Amino acid sequence: MSRLYKFLRPHWKAALLAPFLMLVEVASNLWQPKLMATIVDQGIETGDVAFIIHTGLKMVGIALIGVAGGIGCTIAASIASQSFGADLRTALFEKVQSFSFANLNRFKTSSLITRLTHDVVQIQNAVMISLRMLVRAPLMSVGGIVMALTINARLATILLVSIPILLILLVVVARRALPLFTQSQQSLDRVNAVMLENLAGIRVVKAYVRADQERSRFGLASQRLRDITVQAARIIALAMPIMMLLMNFSIVAVIWLGGIQVNLGQMKAGQIMAYINYMTQILFSMLMVGMVFVMFSRAQVSATRVNEVLAAEVDIGDLPTAKDKPIRKGEIKFDHVSFRYPGMGGPPVLKDISFTVEPGSTVAILGATGAGKSTLVQLIPRLYDPSAGRVLVDGEDVRTIKLETLRSGIGMVLQEATLFSGSIKDNIKWGREEATDEEVMMAASAAQANDFISALPDRYDTQLGQRGVNLSGGQKQRLAIARALIKKPPILILDDSTSAVDMGTEARIREAVANLPTKSTRIIIAQRISSVIHADKIIVLEDGQIEAVGTHEQLLDSSPIYQDIYHSQVREGADIGA
Amino acid sequence: MPENRTKSPTLSLKPARPGLGGRHRLAFGPEAKAKDVKGTSRRLWAYLRQQRTALLAVFFLVLVAVAATLTGPYLIGLAIDNYIEPGDLAGLTHLSLVMVAVYILGAGATWLQQYIMASSAQDTILLLRNDLFSKMQALPLRFFDRQAHGELMSRITNDIENINLALSTSLTRIFSGIIAVVGTFTAMVWLSPLLTVVSLSVVPLIMLLVRLIARRTRRFFVSQQENLGQLNGIVEETLTGQRAVKVFVREQKMIAEFTAVSDQLRRTGTKAQICAGIIPPLMHMFGSISFAIVAGAGGLLATKGVVTVGVIASFIQYSRQFTRPLNELANLFNTMQSALAGAERVFEIMDEKPEEETEQRGLTLASAKGKVRFQHVTFAYEPAVTVLKDINLTVEPGQLIALVGPTGAGKTTFVNLLARFYELDQGHIFIDDHDISQVKKSSLRSTLGIVLQDTHLFSETVRDNIRFGKLTATDTEVEQAAQLAHAEPFILRLAAGYDTVLSHDGSNLSQGQRQLLSISRAILADPAILILDEATSSVDTRTELQIQHAMVNLMQNRTTFVIAHRLSTIQNADLILVINQGRIIERGTHRELLAARGFYYNLYQNQFRYQGAVSG
Secondary structure (H helix, E strand, O other), X not given: OHHHHHHOHHHHHHHHHHHHHHXXXXXXXXXXXXXXXXXXXXXXXXXXXXXXXXXHHHHHHHHHHHHHHHHHHHHHHHHHHHHHHHHHHHHHHHHHHOOOHHHHHHOOHHHHHHHXXXXXXXXXXXXXXXXXXXXXXXXXXXXXXXXXXHHOOOXXXXXXXXXXXXXXXXXXXXXXXXXXHHHHHHHHHHHHHHHHHHHHOHHHHHHOOOHHHHHHHHHHHHHHHHHHHHHHHHHHHHHHHHHHHHHHHHHHHHHHHHHHHHHOOOXXXXXXXXXXXXXXXXXXXXXXXXXXHHHHHHHHHHHHHHHHHHHXXXXXXXXXXXXXXXXXXXXXXXXXXXXXXOOOOOOOOEEEXXXXXXXXXXXXXXXXXXXXXXXXXXXXXXXXXXXXEEEEEOOEEXXXXXHHHHHHOEEEEOOOOOOOOEEHHHHHHOOOOOOOHHHHHHHHHHOOOHHHHHHOOOHHHOEEOHHHOOOOHHHHHHHHHHHHHOOOOOEEEEEOOOXXXXXXXXXHXXXXXXXXXXXXXXXEEOOOHHHHOOOOEEEEEEOOEEXXXXXXHHHHXXXXXXHHHHHHHOOOOHHHHO | OHHHHOOOOOOOOOOOOOOOOHHHOOOOOOOOOOOOHXXXXXXXXXXXXXXXXXXXXXXXXXXXXXXXXXXXHHHHHHHHHHHHOOOOHHHHHHHHHHHHHHHHHHHHHHHHHHHHHHHHXXXXXXXXXXXXXXXXXXXXXXXXXXXXXXXXXHHHHHHHHHXXXXXXXXXXXXHHHHHHHHHHHHHHHHHOHHXXXXXXXXXXHHHHHHHHHHHHHHHHHHHHHHHHHHHHHHHHHHHHOHHHHHHXXXXXXXXXXXXXXXXXXXXXXXXXXXXXXXHHHHHHHHHHXXXXXXXXXXXXXXXXXXXXXXXXXXXXXXXXXXXXXXXXXXXXXXXXXXXXXHHHHHHHHXXXXXXXXXXXXXXXXXXXXXOEEEEEEEEEEEOOEEEEEEEEEEEOXXXXXXXXXXXXOOHHHHHHHHOOOOOOOEEEEEEOOEEHHHEOHHHHHHHEEEEOOOOOOOXXXXXXXXXXXXXXXXXXXXXXXXXXXXXXXXXXXXXXXXHOEOOOOOOOOOHHHHHHHHHHHHHHHOOOEEEEEOOOOOOOHHHHHHHHHHHHHHHOOOEEEEEOOOHHHHOOOOEEEEEEOOEEEEEEOHHHHHHHOOHHHHHHHHHOOHHHHHHO
């Protein structure tokens, strides 16, 4: 938590003002019972009406000053905590934006989302509470004890007994309850996970008639959540009665012992009443401390999670000497590149890869699932950095080029077509903000998306739901391609990006891309021979190593793996000729 | 007593639950109202009713606890007037013991009440949750098509949590609050009607002010909630698409967009917090003022002998007990309201029409031979858009049928209808001459082995995921199935082999690997009719070929439907159906269709265009 205080520093004025103003409220609260005691002990006893009225008005006046302090404290604390929260949130978001793919693999998306939303709110609330309560409670307790001492020192021994007992009991309850909260959170997560799985996989569950099995799986998780929650609630149920009991016992003690002292003439009835007041104030403040403590320990968990993100080392960034020279030719060279995912054991994903892609040429990469094809192309825009060797673009090591410059020169279509909410046009324009409508349409036409877009009621202005939920997989992929094409990048990378598009459409996309006015250097990852056959060079990747390089004809002659792949797809090829 | 200057002392140690969507809920959030409060309450009561003995006990215990709280201040006053002032120490000791007893009784009742309520509330929630899940299992796919999973999910978690909150705390607190207010008022009037009027004179003012602020607060909270929703939307979208953001160098734009909304949220949030935060100091102030009034006015009345000092002492306690629950009640009613709204939505799901049920009267396909017949089948997901039109088809047992055609032609719909995920609009489908609408769904689907386009894995071990196909399968059978599907090599490379626990979206596996597991599952299920819907689309072709070889045995004596867009995979089919725009436009064997030089020929040409270049 303490590492997050730096986000509070810019707002130190409000952050300091809040406790100060709280002091005013506390002082007003502490003064009241004393005045009340004088009303009872001096006013009533002597029948001094003027004194009673005077003191009563004084109490009202003090109450008004107190509320001014309280409201002021709230305002200052709100400003400080909300600004703190906003700054923290932005810092987190910026950090995540600077993350490399490796960082992103380490933190799951869902967990990052939780950290940015739920966790920040938790910490922000803790700041708010601490600016108000954390100051109020100790001030109130200490002030109350001091006031009680000034009235009657001997009765204060009651506090000496009750406060430690209260604190011990609260700690005991909290110690037992807190682990249960963690467990109940875990059980809840489990319930939600099973629920979500069944929502997402409802077709599979239905197809295999597994409703009963899933019901019992859910029932188990559900029952466990119930048990833990009940257990936690029952322990927490102890806290209130214990607290009330202790407070009330103290009050009885004050009345009894105080009564004896009144009898001895050492004390007055009004003072007993004031004493009861201080007593409740002190004990409630103690309780507040306990609650703030619990809240803090929860915020602590959030703070740890937030700090993890803030402290994460971003392994890919610009060198201070990074060059801002745009990519022009689009020549790509791999120079003895090896790669292993950070923090992962096992054999390397890529082993000693070397090859060159001439400007304007097309290179296809073929290989089995998990051969390392995607990893290989992700090294070009520096989504990962190689563990050994160099990747060069236009003769420059990519690590010496500014990330923004490098990536602006590369149009990459990822395996998974992620779209964003907004219109279709907005999504395509992602590639280049300043693109004209004609350019958007041209890119869409090349990606064979124009036809289906034109069939939509609002055409290019059709709003996509979050992540394009209202489009089919093939349609999404085509939009993703259009988005890359509109960039007119010197280097175009298609990572198996037509898997959901049927063959005919794919062939048309391939032709259209080949006929685009800007001649990009193209790298195509594919499964189908038909997608790679026209490439200038085909690289066959096997277990992270280059198995063979050449044209279709060359490979068909020389590479057994390529022949295998070919025959797996073109068994009865002779039919065509017939 | 100025104790009321600290916030209401109820413990809220309950952890906030960051379940999906749950994090958006705030105390003053826009409270959705149930449309049919009466009906929803009645249905909720049907669940609560099972706990009625416990609830009755809770009701009684609340009465005891409140009675104890009311007795306390009275006894304090009594102690001052009758024993301290006159100096009756023996009486004082006696009374002190009575007070101790009363307080123990009160605390005991409070504890017992919460103890019982904990299980009653959770049992009710358990029942509700399980019923809801059961119901979801019974709902047709149409229901799930209509809504995004995330949305449905967050609604469910949020709603259940709201109901949980209301049942476990709000219900008893509302009850005890009302009794406390009424009881306190009665006790005050009984002690001194005049002082009651004077000391409660500020109450209407409090209510008015609080209401004014609350209304304003709600407005601010609504806009804060909107901003929070926007912000969460941006966060969710950006982070889910983070890879695309990086590839397109959109980081700065995203940060700008985020900062703008974040700043907006900071402003509305500050306003909302201030507004909400003003209420406690205001309540403190009113506490102080009524404290002053009771002390002042009480003092004046005491000099005239109208009240005693003890009555003043009692009053100071009572006036606190009066305003606090009053203030709390408003909030509690809001919680109840959102709980009812949540319950209403939960019940809405429960009222959805379930899949047409044929379990009771339906036929059982004992040992299906695998003859399949489509007769004039017509189907539309949405009324206006017909997906399949007048489909007629007869498949003999053991045949291999391939469905080809462009994306969106309706191939997957065949599968959906055959498995009765959807009901036909017109026509009939027969398996072994039984109309499937007359067959038990469980029996029908057990007859079919479907490998879907979207693989779905569960957050269980690899072994359990495969065993999903046949629950009674032994480990050896599971492994055999995996071997047959060529899944074993990669499984053995996983951290714990077959016992590796998969993440729920299977994100630790590639799409191709997931498809292999999915195929293993179907192999294990050993169905009479096998349906492969793009089952190997993400598997590389060499592995695919190996799987196909392996499955030759599997397909023997088994009707098999294959949907594929790689035409190479289906050339051995007994019958190829070319589907376009919901109709079967060509049918025949691979050779026949090529010879016909129609749609299929063109598809094939497109796919193997290079063939000419190679062979000639």
